[in-house]
Amino acid sequence: MGSDPQYITFPDLTLAQDVFNLSNSSCSPAVQKKSLKKLQDAISEHKMAPFYRFLAHPVDGILNPSGEGVPQHPSTTAKPILTSSMLASRKSLQKIDFPWDEALYQSLLDDNQKELETFQKEEDEAEEAAGETEVLAARGKRAEFWARVGDKDKSIESLEALLEKTSFLGTKIDIVLAMIRIGLFFGDSFSVKKNLERANTLVESGGDWDRRNRLKAYRGLHLLTVRSYSVAAPLLLDSLSTFTSYELCSYSALVVYSVLAGSLALKRVDFKAKVVDAPEIKAILGDGEDRLAALTGSVSAGPSAQDEDMKDAPTSTATPGTATTIVNLTTFGTGSGNQAEIETPMDFSPLSNLVNSLYNGNYRSFFTALAAVEDQFLTQDRYLHEHRAWFVREMRLRAYQQLLQSYRVVGLTSMANDFGVTVDFLDRDLAKFIASNRIACTIDRVNGIIETNRPDDKNKQYADVVKHGDSLITKLQKYGQAVRLRGSERS
Numbered sequence: 001m002g003s004d005p006q007y008i009t010f011p012d013l014t015l016a017q018d019v020f021n022l023s024n025s026s027c028s029p030a031v032q033k034k035s036l037k038k039l040q041d042a043i044s045e046h047k048m049a050p051f052y053r054f055l056a057h058p059v060d061g062i063l064n065p066s067g068e069g070v071p072q073h074p075s076t077t078a079k080p081i082l083t084s085s086m087l088a089s090r091k092s093l094q095k096i097d098f099p100w101d102e103a104l105y106q107s108l109l110d111d112n113q114k115e116l117e118t119f120q121k122e123e124d125e126a127e128e129a130a131g132e133t134e135v136l137a138a139r140g141k142r143a144e145f146w147a148r149v150g151d152k153d154k155s156i157e158s159l160e161a162l163l164e165k166t167s168f169l170g171t172k173i174d175i176v177l178a179m180i181r182i183g184l185f186f187g188d189s190f191s192v193k194k195n196l197e198r199a200n201t202l203v204e205s206g207g208d209w210d211r212r213n214r215l216k217a218y219r220g221l222h223l224l225t226v227r228s229y230s231v232a233a234p235l236l237l238d239s240l241s242t243f244t245s246y247e248l249c250s251y252s253a254l255v256v257y258s259v260l261a262g263s264l265a266l267k268r269v270d271f272k273a274k275v276v277d278a279p280e281i282k283a284i285l286g287d288g289e290d291r292l293a294a295l296t297g298s299v300s301a302g303p304s305a306q307d308e309d310m311k312d313a314p315t316s317t318a319t320p321g322t323a324t325t326i327v328n329l330t331t332f333g334t335g336s337g338n339q340a341e342i343e344t345p346m347d348f349s350p351l352s353n354l355v356n357s358l359y360n361g362n363y364r365s366f367f368t369a370l371a372a373v374e375d376q377f378l379t380q381d382r383y384l385h386e387h388r389a390w391f392v393r394e395m396r397l398r399a400y401q402q403l404l405q406s407y408r409v410v411g412l413t414s415m416a417n418d419f420g421v422t423v424d425f426l427d428r429d430l431a432k433f434i435a436s437n438r439i440a441c442t443i444d445r446v447n448g449i450i451e452t453n454r455p456d457d458k459n460k461q462y463a464d465v466v467k468h469g470d471s472l473i474t475k476l477q478k479y480g481q482a483v484r485l486r487g488s489e490r491s
Contacts, residue, residue, distance in 0.1 A: 005210070006171060007140070007159075007178040008247040010147040011185045015042055016086055019055065020382035022063060022096050024088035027380065036098065047115070049108035051150025056100045062087060063098045085187025088385055115145060136165055147178065152186050173202045173211045180218055181247065184225075187382075192222050210244065217245040217254070224257055227387050233261035240280040252346045255284055256377055259351050260384070263358060264394055268402070276359050285352040350376050363399055364420035370395055397433055404441055410450045412443065 018035035021027045027035075043052045055063045123138035143162050146155035156179055163175045176199040183191035196219055203212050220235035236258040239245075243254055262275040275281055350372035357366035370392060378388035403418070404410060416426045430450070433439040440453040 005214070006174040007144060007147070008174070010144055011150065011155075011182055012042065013181060013185055013248065015039060015051075016185045016187075017382050019063070019086050020088055020385070021380075022098070023086075024379070024385070026088075026375075032096075036096070039098075043108070046148050047108050047111040048149045049105060049112050050154075052105060052108060054150060056098050058100050061098075061100065063096055064100055085189075086382075088382070112145075112149060116142070119145065132165075136162065139165070143175075143178075147182060152182060152188075155182055156191075169202060169206055170208060170211060173199060173207050173215075176202060177211075177214065177218060180222075184221070184248075189222075189226060193226075196222055213239070213242050214245045214248075217243060217248055220261075221248060221257065221383065224261060225383050225386075227390065229261045230265040233258070233265040234274075236261050237274050237278070240278070253381070255281070255348070256351065256381070257383070259285070259355060260373075260377070260391070263355060264391065264398065268359075272359060275355060281355075285348055285355060347376070358395075358399065358402075361402070363403065363418045366399055367396075367420055396429065397438055400430065400433065400439060404439065404450065404452050408452055408454075410452075412445070412448045412450055415450060 015038070018039050021032055021035040022039075024032075039055070042048065053060060055061050058064055119138060119142045122141070123135060126134035126138050139158070139162050143155060143158035146158050159175050159179050159182075163172060166172050166175065176195050180192050180195045180199065183189070183195060196215075199215050199218070203215050207215075216235050217239040220232045220239060223229075223232035223235070236254065239254060240258055243251055249257075259275060259281060262271060266274060350369055353365060353369035354373050357363070357369050374388060374392055378384045378391060384391070399419070403415065412423055412426065416423045419426065421429075427443060427445065430439065430441070430443060434441060434443070442451050442453065443449075444451060
């Protein structure tokens with residue numbers, strides 16, 4: 001019970017993505033049909049009675065708003081409107097053919113009860129004839145059982161009880177990581193945050209390299225879900241070269257998360273070093289020569305990018321290369337205790353175009369790529385879906401800032417043409433950022449220009465000193481008047 005990771009098989013986080021797909025109107029019917037079949041097969045194979053009730057029950061189920069499969073349903077009882085963070089939206093639930101089958105549910109419950117009796121018998125025998133290690137192993141099987149069948153409360157309760165009795169540090173970390181995945185599965189951000197803090201405390205007290213490395217990916221993914229991209233980016237990017245947490249997400253998903261977080265949060269120098277020139281990302285997003293060079297180790301990321309001046313490349317109207325970037329990432333997996341599954345080849349060309357157009361200053365192509373990334377990645381992933389509008393808005397802001405920082409005055413029409421949008425749209429979009437002090441510039445519609453207001457630190461410091469000095473002099477004058485008045489009264 002020491003070195004190898006434990007409790008990493010369940011819950012299967014891909015099932016949570018399948019539930020999300022069923023409620024996501026942006027998913028194609030083919031994807032939804034595939035997700036529905038996968039859910040039904042998993043429920044039958046793993047005897048997931050609690051999870052089946054959670055999804056399909058006519059009263060409590062999050063995927064069965066119509067109450068199908070119930071012979072008698074009192075009309076006087078209003079069905080509560082349920083919400084779940086596992087769902088993208090409840091608007092498309094009427095189209096889901098996921099009826100409640102009472103006979104199937106009872107059959108699954110009977111199978112669950114038989115397994116529980118087996119676990120209890122094994123634990124009793126271990127307590128009588130074996131040692132503490134065998135007793136904990138039997139209890140661990142019960143905890144894995146509850147995680148497998150999708151009962152959140154009982155799985156957390158069993159793992160907490162197991163954590164109290166476990167003395168091995170590595171096993172404790174594995175148990176807490178399992179609770180983190182349960183929280184991610186059901187979209188419980190509070191539980192995930194609490195257990196991440198516990199896991200970090202355990203790892204800092206002497207955790208091995210593998211568990212420390214896995215925790216880095218866990219933290220990065222959680223921070224992504226709560227919109228802390230600036231903190232998530234370095235964690236996710238650092239995980240690319242040593243990723244082993246296939247129980248958390250696929251390698252292809254990690255690439256997407258890392259590139260999106262880095263594109264939004266990193267400064268231009270770090271963006272070039274850790275995203276544009278990173279070997280792990282070039283091996284996937286680069287063209288044929290770059291990919292081959294990255295895989296053979298001929299390129300490396302680092303400060304030698306010679307981009308310290310933070311200046312933009314000259315704006316070009318040429319469209320970046322649109323060579324197909326379809327990669328099978330199974331070959332990039334390094335393997336772990338939970339071996340990587342065979343991944344479906346993914347088209348990374350929108351992501352590649354986004355990175356290249358942003359760095360090279362091809363803003364018209366950047367807006368096109370940003371729309372493609374939203375359609376292909378942001379709306380399709382359960383971790384990215386909630387904050388997709390915020391991400392698109394922040395990426396537009398980054399592009400505006402990148403262009404405006406190189407100029408004192410920019411023509412409004414010229415900038416609109418560079419981005420491939422109308423003058424009215426650019427005016428409205430910039431106005432929102434200017435009003436919230438996100439961009440230091442003013443728009444002159446009469447003359448059709450945008451004038452940037454570059455903050456001068458020395459002048460600001462001088463103005464602050466004068467302002468505070470005036471305030472101090474005023475206070476001293478009032479104090480002196482009060483002292484003189486009191487002196488005259490005494491005389």
